[in-house]
Amino acid sequence: MRLRSEAHGLTGNLVYAWYLFTEVSLAQQLLPAARRNATRALIAAKAARSHWFSAYILNQLGRIALALGRFDEADEHFHTCYTTREAYADVEGMALALVGQAESALRRADFAGADARYTRGLELYRQIGDRGGIAHALVGLGAAEGALGNYRSAWSRLREALAIATELEYQHVVLDIVANVAQLLIAAGHPEAAIELLTPTLSHPAGRNETARRVQRLLIQCEESLPAVVFDAAAERGRQLELTMAVQLLDAYAVSYLGGGSLVEGGFGGATTKTDPPLLDKIA
Numbered sequence: 001m002r003l004r005s006e007a008h009g010l011t012g013n014l015v016y017a018w019y020l021f022t023e024v025s026l027a028q029q030l031l032p033a034a035r036r037n038a039t040r041a042l043i044a045a046k047a048a049r050s051h052w053f054s055a056y057i058l059n060q061l062g063r064i065a066l067a068l069g070r071f072d073e074a075d076e077h078f079h080t081c082y083t084t085r086e087a088y089a090d091v092e093g094m095a096l097a098l099v100g101q102a103e104s105a106l107r108r109a110d111f112a113g114a115d116a117r118y119t120r121g122l123e124l125y126r127q128i129g130d131r132g133g134i135a136h137a138l139v140g141l142g143a144a145e146g147a148l149g150n151y152r153s154a155w156s157r158l159r160e161a162l163a164i165a166t167e168l169e170y171q172h173v174v175l176d177i178v179a180n181v182a183q184l185l186i187a188a189g190h191p192e193a194a195i196e197l198l199t200p201t202l203s204h205p206a207g208r209n210e211t212a213r214r215v216q217r218l219l220i221q222c223e224e225s226l227p228a229v230v231f232d233a234a235a236e237r238g239r240q241l242e243l244t245m246a247v248q249l250l251d252a253y254a255v256s257y258l259g260g261g262s263l264v265e266g267g268f269g270g271a272t273t274k275t276d277p278p279l280l281d282k283i284a
Helices: 002-008 011-027 031-047 051-067 071-087 091-107 111-128 131-147 151-168 171-187 191-201 209-225 228-239 243-257 277-283
Strands: none
Touching: 011 031, 011 051, 031 051, 051 071, 051 091, 071 091, 091 111, 091 131, 111 131, 131 151, 131 171, 151 171, 151 243, 171 191, 171 209, 171 243, 191 209, 191 228, 191 243, 209 228
């Protein structure tokens, strides 16, 4: 597509070709290549005067900058993406850009800033009824509120996200939520409970590389803080669990240790107990 577009001066096709190259590079974690391809896509978009599509590329550049730890650069791309989307009244695109800014703030430990941006992004996703976007924003909001020490509120956000992700069968999001709750449990002083939840998620086939790395970091943190015999016993208990059972424990531990309500009490579409097997079947 790229060679044909270049040969015939089809700048619109060329923009899309470089955009697809970027997505492939991102999926393979080839970040320098992704950055080069996205830059070429943006140059082609400007040449084609494709102002609207340039917002998609700016979002790619923001994601790449985040992955490279270039947070100021990521913020600039996401901000420009937001203003471009706003000019076209593209609510979904505005929400996506806000969530990108929120993730950047979270990574920089600007937890209050992350909380504010995730909250605004969540409002926009609710406005258009994008349930996948709602779940994504809720997971981030739960992480931000947990980092601020608001464990009960954090679990409330994650609890709602878990119900949505389960219904949509977004297993990778369920795994992210388990990791987030485990991190809350560690912060609240319950590393053994966290180990039990983290162990069955470590090698789950639906897990993403970033989630697996995070789970490994959390397990190492627990291992360094506990006697070996205690860590090993908790890890062994975790190895006996399927993900569905881990989600049941997640709910129970959150109620016991984080001061939050259960999925049943929350009324978010079902429980993670043996009385509601259809929900568990979707997670398995």
